[in-house]
Amino acid sequence: MAPVLLSRTLDPLLGLFTGVLAYYLSETNPRTAxxxxxxxxxxxxxxxxxxxxxxxxxxxxxxGSVEWKALVKEDI
Structure with a gap:
């Protein structure tokens, strides 16, 4: 069984929150703007x-190719 930090449902939520927070901080940080x-x-x-x-x-x-095919069918 895989090790869990908090719980099976809370670990993915914690990872998602951490990722969103890291993205937000990287977009708004004036030093790395x-x-x-x-x-x-x-x-x-x-x-x-x-x-x-x-x-x-x-x-x-x-x-354009559909029109061309229609013209070819009319000629035949």
């Missing part, structure tokens, strides 16, 4: 915008 564009929220927004843009480009390319 990150540039605003290097913080987590702007990085997530950048990644989501990039994936949306790629998905839109893919959808527009697929729409």
């Amino acid at each position: 990150l540039e605003p564009e290097q913080r987590l929220v702007p990085l997530i927004q950048w990644k989501l915008d990039k994936s949306r843009r790629l998905r839109d480009e893919k959808d527009s390319q697929e729409a």
Whole structure:
């Protein structure tokens, strides 16, 4: 059986709390302050915008290929 610090349910909660607290302190500590564009929220927004843009480009390319397939079927 694995060793437990406090209890089976409290140990994961303690780990989650510790991780969130460490993240918060690293984001707000003035000595190790990150540039605003290097913080987590702007990085997530950048990644989501990039994936949306790629998905839109893919959808527009697929729409063009569907139209081409429809034209080829009409010719046959």
